[in-house]
Amino acid sequence: MKRVAFFISDGTGITAETLGNALLAQFDKISFQRVTLPYVDSEEKALMAVAKINQAAAENAATPIVIDTIVDRRIRTIIDTADSFKVDIFEAFLAPLEQELKTESSYSVGKSHSPANSANYLNRIEAINFALDNDDGARTRHYEDADVILVGVSRCGKTPTCLYLAMQFGIKAANYPLTEEDMEELQLPKNLKKHKHKLFGLTIDPERLAAIRTERKANSRYASLKQCYLEVDEVEMLYEQENIPFISTTDKSIEEISTRILVTTGLKRFQNK
């Protein structure tokens, strides 16, 4: 049996989803069917949401869970009439915060994601463009402006991590693939040497690497287990020899890899502000 869980918001619903998924993840024996209802910002839409919740309640033996981040009290009151178990984040925390901060909350909608003109937002977009322009060692002349330069063998996770660092934290991350030729001499390519303090290494379990490469180029030397072992061995030796901090991406999500890079390097979110 599936429990239906609604994530409801007057904005994008991304905060409600993030928190909702964090809470539901603690109940791994239960299988949830997740429904996000964004932009519930009028009485009419609130009534439609209530109808959807009640329908889910009628169709299932179990009461739906509702996790909402609706700011407007009038709309929240309508959602309250639905047949559901409610996790009401703003209800739970805004009033106590108002007391502690001795200020009324602005009850303004859609504030959770920085508005499109804020300095943070522009930094994020700039960082995304930086990651794209400085991907895969295509260009190295902007490395002066990089906050961090990820290095590693092909397909160890550099590009998605750079994009996540940019999108989530506004960090300008370039990446450079270490090739067999670079490693044969067991030294850093010249372009990287002068930015050595910005380098961060990624490594990966050779068997996982072979599986990933096989999806791209099956039966190639590039994807062979032997080649993957060789490259990973060499790259790790290089990191150790050159004192480059590194982590393994095996079984880590881009969120985890990125956060660990921040912790290790001390890079701050929205560095350039």
Place this chain on the structure above:
Amino acid sequence: MKRVAFFISDGTGITAETLGNALLAQFDKISFQRVTLPYVDSEEKALMAVAKINQAAAENAATPIVIDTIVDRRIRTIIDTADSFKVDIFEAFLAPLEQELKTESSYSVGKSHSPANSANYLNRIEAINFALDNDDGARTRHYEDADVILVGVSRCGKTPTCLYLAMQFGIKAANYPLTEEDMEELQLPKNLKKHKHKLFGLTIDPERLAAIRTERKANSRYASLKQCYLEVDEVEMLYEQENIPFISTTDKSIEEISTRILVTTGLKRFQNK
């Protein structure tokens, strides 16, 4: 005076940051200094966090705010000893959810972001690679596999939106830049015609577009206000003529643009699962 706000987690801290920023955004008269402490997953690290909070309390006239998503009760109890105002998400909601779901929560750490081997996570990474491989009209032969194809003039926000759709929702989004030549004939390029039902248009205020293009190529025809007005006019005529749904990206964040695309198209998160 700045209020220090700590976001503390035993995982990446991304859930605590997301929720914390949503709550603090409601108090726009107060200026917060945000500090994220991820991976507080041992008693020792909890004591270090307490020391940091107490230091902030001593240095500032105002009590620090602590927003945490720590799962382990023992560690949470240590954090509780700090001189702070605590917004304790799991404390507030896990026990009531346990009762409602008639199950004990697993109190497992770092569950909020899908583990690196889950179907959802692999979908996200696949979608990121798809967005990169099918960016900017470079290739159109994989459009069969696209969930959505964003179209629009150069620099209206297509690429960052595709990447966000991939990263946040696991949606495979390609994008195709409509050029002056395409629009002169006021018809869709041949490559797009057969995927018309997957097209979604972006538009943008011409003055904003000129500003963005000027940052890239100052004093060019490409960045001129006249050219921007012309392209935007034509592209909007084309959308209307071809019945392509479209939205303006002006003043909208990639979160908002992406969510509105989902709402309009009916595309589901993690479509391919």
